[in-house]
Amino acid sequence: MAERERVDSVPLISLITINYNQAAVTCELLESTRRLNYPRFEIIVVDNASVEDPTERIAKGNYPNVKVVVSPENLGFSGGNNLGMQYAQGDYFFFLNNDTEVTPDLLDQLLKPFQANPRVGIVCPKIRFYFHPTIIQYAGYHPLNPYTGRTWSIGLGETDQGQYDQGGPTDFAHGAAMMASRRAVEEGGAMDESFFLYYEELDWSMQIQRAGFQIYYQPSALIYHKESISVGKASPMKVYYHTRNRLLFMRRNVGGFPLYVFILYYFCFALTKAVLLYAVKGQIAYLRSLTKAVVWHFKNKIRRPAKAVFPSVVTVS
Known part of the structure; x- marks a missing residue:
């Protein structure tokens, strides 16, 4: 009974991830969620019209509290996440790239800035490269240069030696891992689906901030991203x-x-x-x-x- 009361007393977190022809990678993420310490979360997997429906494969994994939503068309990053929110019951939405892996206290640490300040709308963890686990990919964002349209993540490519272990407001969220409060999304609006790929999380960060909320970098929360440390191949x-x-x-x-x-x-x-x-x-x-x-x-x-x-x-x- 005491354990049930403890679980019910904490906010429900909805983890939302998008699958597109990468069922094996998505299952690796789902497998990593078994190590989460947080007692109350659900997982929404949005399939963006993959060649093969991943529902059966995910079901065989017997992962905790997973819903699979299959879209008949590829909605892109923003559209897929917006669809996922429609099926999410949580007080917070945690948007995760399917090529990430979590750490045990990730959700607990991400919640802390929300609990300390009601104007925090999105919280992002420190992100390191999975295949180079001491190298930082994200520790917040530099401000946008309004004359060139350029910005870049703080700490990118640096060895993590604790130099970015001070949390605080930052200019932009990182789309690989960002937790938003339901209140911020309801007041600030959903992601703009016309972007489809690239720049959508930067646009959404601006949108949420215009609604009066902060973007917050939380270094005590850590996640690993399987993206290559080098610049991706052009196409x-x-x-x-x-x-x-x-x-x-x-x-x-x-x-x-x-x-x-x-x-x-x-x-x-x-x-x-x-x-x-x-x-x-x-x-x-x-x-x-x-x-x-x-x-x-x-x-x-x-x-x-x-x-x-x-x-x-x-x-x-």
């Missing part, structure tokens, strides 16, 4: 979304004189440099992606953030 799709979404992010979040300077800088320097590079290398597909990304902005209006709406009861078959 026409990656070039398209990076180009399109950098412009989209700036148009949604920066205005006035800084936006005009950014546009001048981007088209006269950054974009021109990319065009020349791809032309010299004969990468025609990349040039087409750049063109397509820019043309998109002439055809589409910028959507303003939408409020999130959550059902009080959800039944998952």
Whole structure:
């Protein structure tokens, strides 16, 4: 009875992760959640229209309290997470890349900033590279340069020697692991689904902060990310979304004189440099992606953030 009362007294946390043709990787994450000390959590796996439905494979793993939501179409990062929230019952939503692995007290440590300050809206752990476990990927974010549209994570590539063990507000969350309160999402709105890939967590961070909430870096919470320590291989799709979404992010979040300077800088320097590079290398597909990304902005209006709406009861078959 005492144990049941202890469990019921703590907030329910909904872990939300997206699977896309990586059932084995997703199951490794689910396996790692067995080591979590926190007594009350559920897991929502959103499958983004994978070739093979992972439901049966996940069910065979007998992982704790998992719901699988299969989307008939690929909704991207933001759309998949928004769908996951619709099925989540938690007081907090913990968005996790499926290529991460958790540590035992991760959830307990992530909750502490919320409990200390009601204006904290999103909390991110320290992130290290899984295959280089002493190397930092994220220890908060540097402020955005409004004239170039650039920012980067603090500590990236550095050996963790405790130099970033002081927690506090930061400018942006990291999409690999970020916990948001239900209140912050309800007041700040869901993720904008037009991003699909890249820049969506930066945009959402700005959106949540405009609603009056803080983004918080919590170094006592630790997670490992299986992303490569080197820059990922380029592809026409990656070039398209990076180009399109950098412009989209700036148009949604920066205005006035800084936006005009950014546009001048981007088209006269950054974009021109990319065009020349791809032309010299004969990468025609990349040039087409750049063109397509820019043309998109002439055809589409910028959507303003939408409020999130959550059902009080959800039944998952």
